[in-house]
Amino acid sequence: xxxxxxxxxxxxxxxxxxxxxxxxxxxxxxxxxxxxxxxxxxxxxxxxxxxxxxxxxxxxxxxxxxxxxxxxxxxxxxxxxxxxxxxxxxxxxxxxxxxxxxxxxxxxxxxxxxxxxxxxxxxxxxxxxxxxxxxxxxxxxxxxxxxxxxxxxxxxxxxxxxxxxxxxxxxxxxxxxxxxxxxxxxxxxxxxxxxxxxxxxxxxxxxxxxxxxxxxxxxxxxxxxxxxxxxxxxxxxxxxxxxxxxxxxxxxxxxxxxxxxxxxxxxxxxxxxxxxxxxxxxxxxxxxxxxxxxxxxxxxxxxxxxxxxxxxxxxxxxxxxxxxxxxxxxxxxxxxxxxxxxxxxxxxxxxxxxxxxxxxxxxxxxxxxxxxxxxxxxxxxxxxxxxxxxxxxxxxxxxxxxxxxxxxxxxxxxxxxxxxxxxxxxxxxxxxxxxxxxxxxxxxxxxxxxxxxxxxxxxxxxxxxxxxxxxxxxxxxxxxxxxxxxxxxxxxxxxxxxxxxxxxxxxxxxxxxxxxxxxxxxxxxxxxxxxxxxxxxxxxxxxxx
Amino acid sequence: xxxxxxxxxxxxxxxxxxxxxxxxxxxxxxxxxxxxxxxxxxxxxxxxxxxxxxxxxxxxxxxxxxxxxxxxxxxxxxxxxxxxxxxxxxxxxxxxxxxxxxxxxxxxxxxxxxxxxxxxxxxxxxxxxxxxxxxxxxxxxxxxxxxxxxxxxxxxxxxxxxxxxxxxxxxxxxxxxxxxxxxxxxxxxxxxxxxxxxxxxxxxxxxxxxxxxxxxxxxxxxxxxxxxxxxxxxxxxxxxxxxxxxxxxxxxxxxxxxxxxxxxxxxxxxxxxxxxxxxxxxxxxxxxxxxxx
Ligand SMILES: [Zn+2]
Ligand SMILES: [Zn+2]
Numbered sequence: 001x002x003x004x005x006x007x008x009x010x011x012x013x014x015x016x017x018x019x020x021x022x023x024x025x026x027x028x029x030x031x032x033x034x035x036x037x038x039x040x041x042x043x044x045x046x047x048x049x050x051x052x053x054x055x056x057x058x059x060x061x062x063x064x065x066x067x068x069x070x071x072x073x074x075x076x077x078x079x080x081x082x083x084x085x086x087x088x089x090x091x092x093x094x095x096x097x098x099x100x101x102x103x104x105x106x107x108x109x110x111x112x113x114x115x116x117x118x119x120x121x122x123x124x125x126x127x128x129x130x131x132x133x134x135x136x137x138x139x140x141x142x143x144x145x146x147x148x149x150x151x152x153x154x155x156x157x158x159x160x161x162x163x164x165x166x167x168x169x170x171x172x173x174x175x176x177x178x179x180x181x182x183x184x185x186x187x188x189x190x191x192x193x194x195x196x197x198x199x200x201x202x203x204x205x206x207x208x209x210x211x212x213x214x215x216x217x218x219x220x221x222x223x224x225x226x227x228x229x230x231x232x233x234x235x236x237x238x239x240x241x242x243x244x245x246x247x248x249x250x251x252x253x254x255x256x257x258x259x260x261x262x263x264x265x266x267x268x269x270x271x272x273x274x275x276x277x278x279x280x281x282x283x284x285x286x287x288x289x290x291x292x293x294x295x296x297x298x299x300x301x302x303x304x305x306x307x308x309x310x311x312x313x314x315x316x317x318x319x320x321x322x323x324x325x326x327x328x329x330x331x332x333x334x335x336x337x338x339x340x341x342x343x344x345x346x347x348x349x350x351x352x353x354x355x356x357x358x359x360x361x362x363x364x365x366x367x368x369x370x371x372x373x374x375x376x377x378x379x380x381x382x383x384x385x386x387x388x389x390x391x392x393x394x395x396x397x398x399x400x401x402x403x404x405x406x407x408x409x410x411x412x413x414x415x416x417x418x419x420x421x422x423x424x425x426x427x428x429x430x431x432x433x434x435x436x437x438x439x440x441x442x443x444x445x446x447x448x449x450x451x452x453x454x455x456x457x458x459x460x461x462x463x464x465x466x467x468x469x470x471x472x473x474x475x476x477x478x479x480x481x482x483x484x485x486x487x488x489x490x491x492x493x494x495x496x497x498x499x500x501x502x503x504x505x506x507x508x509x510x511x512x513x514x515x516x517x518x519x520x521x522x523x524x525x526x527x528x529x530x531x532x533x534x535x536x537x538x539x540x541x542x543x544x545x
Numbered sequence: 546x547x548x549x550x551x552x553x554x555x556x557x558x559x560x561x562x563x564x565x566x567x568x569x570x571x572x573x574x575x576x577x578x579x580x581x582x583x584x585x586x587x588x589x590x591x592x593x594x595x596x597x598x599x600x601x602x603x604x605x606x607x608x609x610x611x612x613x614x615x616x617x618x619x620x621x622x623x624x625x626x627x628x629x630x631x632x633x634x635x636x637x638x639x640x641x642x643x644x645x646x647x648x649x650x651x652x653x654x655x656x657x658x659x660x661x662x663x664x665x666x667x668x669x670x671x672x673x674x675x676x677x678x679x680x681x682x683x684x685x686x687x688x689x690x691x692x693x694x695x696x697x698x699x700x701x702x703x704x705x706x707x708x709x710x711x712x713x714x715x716x717x718x719x720x721x722x723x724x725x726x727x728x729x730x731x732x733x734x735x736x737x738x739x740x741x742x743x744x745x746x747x748x749x750x751x752x753x754x755x756x757x758x759x760x761x762x763x764x765x766x767x768x769x770x771x772x773x774x775x776x777x778x779x780x781x782x783x784x785x786x787x788x789x790x791x792x793x794x795x796x797x798x799x800x801x802x803x804x805x806x807x808x809x810x811x812x813x814x815x816x817x818x819x820x821x822x823x824x825x826x827x828x829x830x831x832x833x834x835x836x837x838x
Contacts, residue, residue: 171653175769175792176807177776178647187773197648200616323680326639329556330677359677 007031007049008539012060014518018489018503028060030510033538038504058533059518061484062503063233063511064454067402067491068381068444071237074223075213076124076448080111083125083155087451088229090222096125101136105144112145120149120206127155129414130467136161138191149206158307160193162202167191169205215246220253228260228542230453231513231532234501238348238381239298240265242280254292260535260542264495266296266348274339281345293497297340299349300327302356305384305419306411310353312385318421324353334363341367346496347378354385361390365397379494384429391437400494402442403429405460406450412466426473431461435482442491458483458519459528480520480527512536546812547623549632549655550734553642553685554663555672559695559727560635563663566728567633576622576629580615580637615648623654639681643688650800650807656787657802661734662689663727666700669708686715688803690784691722691734698725718781718824720756736822756784759830761819765838766791772837776806782826788819
């Protein structure tokens with residue numbers, strides 16, 4: 001064949017295609033941003049392409065897909081990160097990894113010294129669960145800056161620590177006794193604020209919207225930087241208000257020639273009446289481009305397990321905490337599911353506790369009975385405590401699941417001790433049961449709740465190790481091939497994009513993650529440590545550094 | 546100080562009907578906050594007619610958090626010029642109105658009116674027995690001070706007796722009002738209802754006697770620690786305590802409800818003195834408070 005200047009052929013040590021007709025290749029040919037062929041060295045001649053051998057000793061896999069992330073991760077880094085687990089900032093630096101209150105205080109003190117006077121110091125990601133020694137107190141934060149408001153947000157999202165200046169500005173004193181103001185043994189406030197009521201008041205007092213900023217173009221660019229470093233070429237933004245400003249920012253960022261990911265935002269149904277929401281999502285769908293796909297609708301049924309706001313079935317929380325609150329009543333959920341289902345839309349429903357998963361499954365079943373519809377792919381997100389019975393019904397109704405595998409590591413020890421207890425924790429994010437019941441599976445990070453990194457998410461689902469090294473539910477482990485599928489083709493399926501992305505097959509977008517080793521054959525405990533060399537999105541190469 | 550009424554109750558109990566009725570008949574500048582899913586059903590024309598304002602509160606969270614925008618909404622209401630004369634928060638049908646009421650305790654500029662919870666005479670027992678909704682409805686009633694039974698015209702005597710029994714079991718301290726259409730006058734929702742019952746049965750079906758009140762002198766300063774101890778000792782028959790007192794040398798406004806309390810700087814123009822409001826079982830409090838001076 002004559003030379004075609006539009007064709008590039010990437011060679012690799014191995015190309016893991018997930019193409020059922022040829023699972024492993026060494027060369028992949030790309031034209032116009034899409035895959036035109038793959039196979040052995042003959043591919044170069046077959047398509048008249050130019051050989052690009054820069055990845056010749058690497059492994060190419062389908063670009064990773066984050067089926068449940070939040071682009072607000074790109075905004076978080078405008079505030080200092082003070083977490084126990086190190087994370088990578090958009091600029092590539094490793095941040096956090098603090099092992100004690102003293103380390104956190106020292107870090108904040110150094111940052112404070114560089115700040116102009118008056119501006120509040122708001123930090124995020126604090127995670128004292130694994131700390132030895134005393135808890136963070138108001139005195140610690142007063143040492144950092146007696147004259148400046150200091151706020152430390154916990155990674156769980158349900159607690160803030162503040163200094164005296166914030167307590168005074170918020171009107172909180174030891175004389176008051178309302179839920180959420182934590183006291184020490186001397187009866188004085190510790191500066192720890194629990195729950196939205198007192199946290200919201202403190203956030204208003206600092207005049208810093210804190211960590212709830214509006215998505216903007218620069219934040220999306222930063223999210224793209226975070227994503228491409230870990231091999232991600234498509235990510236959801238799973239709770240988007242779809243305000244005109246949000247939509248403009250997404251359209252602007254995703255149209256930039258060097259934006260490295262495809263973005264799949266989900267419209268938060270709660271922002272709209274059912275009627276307005278149906279109109280809004282229909283209007284948004286028309287704006288879809290190859291790098292920005294609208295169509296998902298997000299519903300939230302309950303809270304979080306670690307925050308004790310998830311809805312659990314019997315026997316409830318292991319430590320006896322009362323059940324969480326519904327975020328939407330069963331009757332409203334039924335009406336909402338039916339309306340969006342009947343109109344042909346695609347629901348992604350947050351359910352953490354098993355009672356929430358049971359309820360959402362029931363309501364989708366009712367919607368299907370009222371409006372039979374094939375291939376809807378309604379997906380339960382998190383679905384952390386579902387058992388075989390729930391998965392069996394989900395399969396019967398044609399539903400998909402996206403399990404929160406990262407929870408096994410980041411909160412697994414807490415779940416074993418406080419929320420689920422030692423037996424039930426074995427079915428936390430039961431990947432194997434989901435697959436064996438035939439439910440299409442994706443796995444996720446819910447970034448910024450846990451760090452975005454599909455290698456790590458695969459590692460969690462394959463090994464099921466908690467942060468202290470305890471195996472949680474060995475029988476729920478899945479294979480490396482199943483885990484790779486769950487962060488590529490499996491996730492694509494839950495987004496109705498499996499005809500476009502998720503595998504290396506002719507006709508699909510040329511979206512690849514270029515790795516130093518093969519996640520299918522590497523030692524299972526090393527999956528998370530495989531270096532990401534580059535990503536390719538629509539045929540365009542993005543180096544990770 | 547702006548009076549704030551929190552209205553709770555499960556979906557379909559008549560919260561919006563009650564709010565619309567108050568707007569139509571109250572003759573005040575109302576502020577209404579609606580903490581519920583989707584569109585506001587409160588009649589915007591009624592609010593506009595009273596020069597008031599409605600705000601919808603949707604969850605301001607990323608993903609897994611309850612919204613904390615209620616406080617923002619209250620602050621925005623208080624900052625309006627002129628401010629509303631009375632603010633109503635209509636809780637979500639699955640929300641916990643007591644959580645919202647606690648927010649009013651710590652929000653400067655507001656004084657908490659009785660916590661009103663509506664129940665549907667035809668549906669309450671089934672809702673309480675439902676495995677998906679039972680705990681939600683029970684939790685809504687747990688701190689109610691006024692329980693309004695709505696749709697009594699659709700329930701027979703036996704059903705109504707059952708509803709009363711279930712309420713008494715969950716919250717014996719509450720005053721219970723019956724109504725057919727949730728069309729109660731504003732005065733029925735205060736701690737001190739009018740001396741004479743309203744003329745029309747359709748306005749308010751039954752007004753029982755007022756909650757007992759006690760006045761506690763507060764001319765002498767209280768000792769901080771001892772007052773805290775006394776407040777911690779108050780029995781459940783004390784529903785509310787509010788007023789201005791001296792805490793050491795600070796002049797403060799105290800608001801107490803259901804074992805929770807908050808102090809804020811005292812507004813000008815209020816004399817020293819506390820008022821306790823409770824059930825008929827409320828003991829004489831003067832002796833107890835003398836311990837704190
Ligand atoms: Zn999420
Ligand atoms: Zn979620």
